[in-house]
Amino acid sequence: MATQRFGATDPDLDRLYQQLADRSLQPLWELSGLLTPEPRVKGVPFRWAGRELRELGARAGDLVPVDRGGDRRVLACCNPGLDGAPYAVSTLWAAVQYLRGHEVAPAHRHTPAALRFVVEGKGVWTLVDGDPLHMGTSDLVLTPSWTFHEHHNPGPEPMIWMDVLDLPVVAALDAVFFEGGPSADADTRTTARSASEGWFGGGPGLVPADGPALPPHRSPLLAYRWADTDRALDTLLDTSGGRWATLRYTDPVRGGDVMPTMRCEITRTLAGASTDSVRQTGGRVLCVLHGTGEVRIGTEHFDVAPGDILAVPSWTPWSVHAVEQLDLFSTSDAPVLDALGLMRTENLTSREAGAGTRAADESPGPHLHTPTDPAGAPR
Ligand code: 1HN
Numbered sequence: 001m002a003t004q005r006f007g008a009t010d011p012d013l014d015r016l017y018q019q020l021a022d023r024s025l026q027p028l029w030e031l032s033g034l035l036t037p038e039p040r041v042k043g044v045p046f047r048w049a050g051r052e053l054r055e056l057g058a059r060a061g062d063l064v065p066v067d068r069g070g071d072r073r074v075l076a077c078c079n080p081g082l083d084g085a086p087y088a089v090s091t092l093w094a095a096v097q098y099l100r101g102h103e104v105a106p107a108h109r110h111t112p113a114a115l116r117f118v119v120e121g122k123g124v125w126t127l128v129d130g131d132p133l134h135m136g137t138s139d140l141v142l143t144p145s146w147t148f149h150e151h152h153n154p155g156p157e158p159m160i161w162m163d164v165l166d167l168p169v170v171a172a173l174d175a176v177f178f179e180g181g182p183s184a185d186a187d188t189r190t191t192a193r194s195a196s197e198g199w200f201g202g203g204p205g206l207v208p209a210d211g212p213a214l215p216p217h218r219s220p221l222l223a224y225r226w227a228d229t230d231r232a233l234d235t236l237l238d239t240s241g242g243r244w245a246t247l248r249y250t251d252p253v254r255g256g257d258v259m260p261t262m263r264c265e266i267t268r269t270l271a272g273a274s275t276d277s278v279r280q281t282g283g284r285v286l287c288v289l290h291g292t293g294e295v296r297i298g299t300e301h302f303d304v305a306p307g308d309i310l311a312v313p314s315w316t317p318w319s320v321h322a323v324e325q326l327d328l329f330s331t332s333d334a335p336v337l338d339a340l341g342l343m344r345t346e347n348l349t350s351r352e353a354g355a356g357t358r359a360a361d362e363s364p365g366p367h368l369h370t371p372t373d374p375a376g377a378p379r
Helices: 011-022 050-063 167-172 195-200 226-240 334-339 348-352
Strands: 046-048 074-076 093-099 104-110 114-117 124-128 131-135 140-143 149-152 159-165 178-180 244-248 263-269 278-280 284-290 293-297 300-304 309-312 318-322 326-332 344-347
Touching: 046 050, 046 300, 050 074, 050 093, 050 159, 093 309, 114 326, 124 140, 131 195, 226 244, 226 263, 263 318, 278 318, 278 348, 293 309, 318 326, 344 348
Parallel strands: none
Antiparallel strands: 046 309, 074 093, 093 159, 104 149, 104 178, 114 140, 114 159, 124 131, 124 149, 244 263, 263 326, 278 344, 284 309, 284 326, 293 300, 293 318
């Protein structure tokens, strides 16, 4: 049968239901759960422990050659609520990738966009459309949609990093394309600075008056270096006087998100401080970079350590309590929800203190979250 067949005691109505089912039609009056008062989210709050990801990545490195399975040795984080789908939340793929010394993950490109975040280690070079990007500790490196990319590990040490992709969104839109590509010559792998950074990473607020044409849908800057991020976080905390601060990684020329489907942010929470509890529509993946503490997602409380990856499903409140100063990298699908007018945010801490729910387009002020009011004081 093409579709579900509904039944009725009235024989005429029952015959109609048979005819509908035979023609792949369904009566809306028999369907339930389509319009829910709030998002009914299948993904659950979850944490993949960094220590286990490292151990299992290394084990896969011993047992599985890099060319098996799409030329990448990747362990996908599968949210237990998503019926076995290899997605961390319903809209984001998150994984760890393990590359042994002297290995190469050969060139290919695909319409799903990817980003790499390095929790520890360095030395791998990613070529993005031929531009060599060094992957240093705590750096963010972008592989936008339909750019050729390949990973080279010229040194003897293995390296592991986190990959996040918008694959579930692109797949839901039936827009996945993939093709292999030629690998670059070995001597183009390693230069001190990528062309992307040479043009667009010169310094804060400085972009070339006559640079190369900008790619239409994403940042022309492909690597965000930790030294800059670290300094910016300290400066922001110092200036705001808050106990935690969030920075957004942006297109340095146009100011938007780094890619059209994924928003990247980093939150630094000072030792002993707690962030507000917030929720928003759309999924989010967190990665613990430095420090220890507790990440609360819904009713779950996770004690976290560097390398941990966590899933924050849509409309689920989350907050951070830092024991030691805690740096948390975050990717969400917020640009998609923003573009479609579907973004809703709620701060449950300030609601407790008297404010209400609001749709995103009613939200005041800039997005940088630097509490200077009592909500940002230590609790
Ligand atoms: C991919 O191309 C990479 O290039 C990593 O490193 C993870 C997951 C799904 C599909 C393609 C990579 C991926 C991926």
